[in-house]
Amino acid sequence: MMDVTRDTLMAYLDGQLDGDASAAVDAWLADNPDAAIELAQLQRQNEAINTLFGPVASEPVPPRLNPHRLALAQSRRRWQGAARAAMIVGVLGIGIAAGWLLRPVTDTPALYNRLIADAVSAHTVFVAENRHAVEVAGTETDHLTSWLSNRLGTGLAMPDLATAGLSFLGGRLLPAPAIPGGRAAQLMYEDSAGERVTLYITPSAGIDGPNLELVRLGSDNALYWASATITCTIVGPQSAETLQAIADSVFAQLTPAATAPAYREL
Amino acid sequence: MVDFLDELEACVPALRRYARALTRNIDHADDLVQDCLERAISRRGLFRPSGPMRPWLFTILVNLHRNARRSEQRRGPHLDADSLPELGTPAPQHSHLALAELSRAIDGLPLEQKETLLLVTLEGMAYAEAASILDIPLGTLMSRLGRARANLRLSTGETQEPHLRSVK
Numbered sequence: 357m358m359d360v361t362r363d364t365l366m367a368y369l370d371g372q373l374d375g376d377a378s379a380a381v382d383a384w385l386a387d388n389p390d391a392a393i394e395l396a397q398l399q400r401q402n403e404a405i406n407t408l409f410g411p412v413a414s415e416p417v418p419p420r421l422n423p424h425r426l427a428l429a430q431s432r433r434r435w436q437g438a439a440r441a442a443m444i445v446g447v448l449g450i451g452i453a454a455g456w457l458l459r460p461v462t463d464t465p466a467l468y469n470r471l472i473a474d475a476v477s478a479h480t481v482f483v484a485e486n487r488h489a490v491e492v493a494g495t496e497t498d499h500l501t502s503w504l505s506n507r508l509g510t511g512l513a514m515p516d517l518a519t520a521g522l523s524f525l526g527g528r529l530l531p532a533p534a535i536p537g538g539r540a541a542q543l544m545y546e547d548s549a550g551e552r553v554t555l556y557i558t559p560s561a562g563i564d565g566p567n568l569e570l571v572r573l574g575s576d577n578a579l580y581w582a583s584a585t586i587t588c589t590i591v592g593p594q595s596a597e598t599l600q601a602i603a604d605s606v607f608a609q610l611t612p613a614a615t616a617p618a619y620r621e622l
Numbered sequence: 623m624v625d626f627l628d629e630l631e632a633c634v635p636a637l638r639r640y641a642r643a644l645t646r647n648i649d650h651a652d653d654l655v656q657d658c659l660e661r662a663i664s665r666r667g668l669f670r671p672s673g674p675m676r677p678w679l680f681t682i683l684v685n686l687h688r689n690a691r692r693s694e695q696r697r698g699p700h701l702d703a704d705s706l707p708e709l710g711t712p713a714p715q716h717s718h719l720a721l722a723e724l725s726r727a728i729d730g731l732p733l734e735q736k737e738t739l740l741l742v743t744l745e746g747m748a749y750a751e752a753a754s755i756l757d758i759p760l761g762t763l764m765s766r767l768g769r770a771r772a773n774l775r776l777s778t779g780e781t782q783e784p785h786l787r788s789v790k
Contacts, residue, residue: 363764366771370742372749398771402743404724409643409744413635421638421655423630427663 360384365391369398468565468587470534472580475556475589476573478530478542483552490526490544500527504541510559510585514543515609520602521547536562553592553599555606560587570596579603585611626666629675630659636676636745637683643740644687646729654690658683680745680755684737691733720778727777735770738763 360381367373368381385392419425482489492500497514505512507529514524522545532540535558543555560582569580579599580589588610590599637658641651661682728736734756741752753763 362768366764366767367749370749371746397775401724401771401774404721405643405728405740405743408721408725408728409639409740412639412642415635415638417634417638418652421634421652421659423627423634423659423663426656426659427627430660430663 360388360391365395369395369402466565467534467563468569468580468582471532471540471556471558471563471587472569472571472578472589473573474530474532474534474540475554475580475591476576476578478540478556479552479554479576479591480574482528482542482544483554489552491528492526494524494526496526497524500543504529504557507539508541508557508559508586509537511611512541512557512586513609513611515555515606517545517602517605520605522553522602523547525552530556532558535559551593553590553594553602555610556589556591557610558587560585563587570599581607583607583611627663630662630679633676633679634659637679640680640740640745641683641687643728643744644736646725650690654683654686657686661686677747677751677755680741680747681757684755688733723778724774727774730777731770731773735766735773738766739770739774742767 364373364377364381368378373381385395492503494500494514501512501514504527514527516524525544525546527541527543530540530542532538537559539558541555541557543557545553545555547553563582565580565582565587567582571578571580576591576593577596577599578589578591579596580587581603582588588603588606590603590606592599592602594602634655637655638651641654641658642648645651645654658679662679728739731739737756738752741747741755742749747755749760749763753760756763758766
């Protein structure tokens with residue numbers, strides 16, 4: 357009689373014995389009815405487990421468990437992740453580029469912008485004065501010319517703007533701490549209606565900027581231009597075209613030695 | 623790639639059956655299967671041994687279930703009205719009552735015994751295959767299987783002398 361262990365019986369129960377071994381256990385069980393009954397119980401246990409859960413395998417599979425769908429969703433997520441990463445890199449790049457491009461403006465305003473702002477401030481302060489609008493009256497043209505030319509370190513002439521309908525009131529010396537020479541000159545004119553125009557003049561050494569710029573600040577227009585020797589900002593309530601016409605006339609007279617600015621040649 | 627997914631798809635019914643028997647909850651079971659499939663898809667070619675797919679998938683599923691159980695135990699037990707077993711049509715020799723009793727008894731088994739018993743009886747795995755899925759020696763598998771069956775008989779009241787019952 358063969359030796360049948362519990363493990364062999366279990367393997368028999370689970371159908372894991374080959375034909376010969378299985379037949380041998382069959383023969384053994386015929387002589388061991390108690391073991392046969394116990395085995396039958398375990399057989400029923402197996403069947404019951406399969407009755408309980410076997411039918412799950414024939415249930416329709418919900419779409420969310422379809423591997424093709426899951427693979428698709430996964431690759432889509434991966435692409436979205438990559439796209440999002442690319443977007444972040446792009447936005448960062450734009451931000452850095454914008455920061456770089458705007459850097460001069462945001463860090464320190466360009467010098468010529470400060471000159472325009474100073475010109476408008478000086479205009480606003482002094483055109484409101486009646487008796488003290490100017491330091492030296494326009495009647496003393498020669499004195500103004502030599503005085504301001506000396507202080508600014510560059511040759512200046514007092515433009516005559518009578519043809520534009522403007523009479524010369526005079527001029528004054530102003531501090532200009534932002535620029536190398538530290539001084540600026542203001543010349544004031546008045547038309548027949550009492551509207552005043554000022555010229556704010558500095559040497560142009562050390563000032564980078566465009567040759568020509570028009571800015572509107574409050575109710576005044578400011579027209580700035582620069583030549584090889586000076587910068588001049590014309591400030592007044594007149595239209596941009598009027599200021600441009602005045603500027604043409606001013607430039608020709610202000611620095612007789614200088615060549616005309618580029619915009620006149622166009 | 624398509625072959626891989628088709629092969630995966632063929633394993634889904636068995637994975638659902640095993641997961642349902644482990645958790646006795648249709649939603650938890652399908653969540654588990656979905657996790658398992660997603661992991662398999664994302665790891666394809668990376669960790670998959672060159673052998674057949676079914677044992678690989680069951681290994682993933684078993685590990686996911688153990689992890690879920692661990693984190694559930696940390697959160698504390700929760701009772702779920704849905705956790706009643708979904709009963710199929712019982713075979714003539716099994717009453718609904720006996721099946722419900724068995725289902726509860728399976729639920730009461732230690733996890734390692736339940737994993738083993740279900741792999742062999744429900745999934746029909748060869749002992750060696752089941753042992754490699756659970757990463758245990760064959761002898762350990764056999765003893766777990768024996769203990770699981772004895773425990774079930776004990777808790778379903780079938781350890782009385784069988785011939786006395788059959789006479790009645």
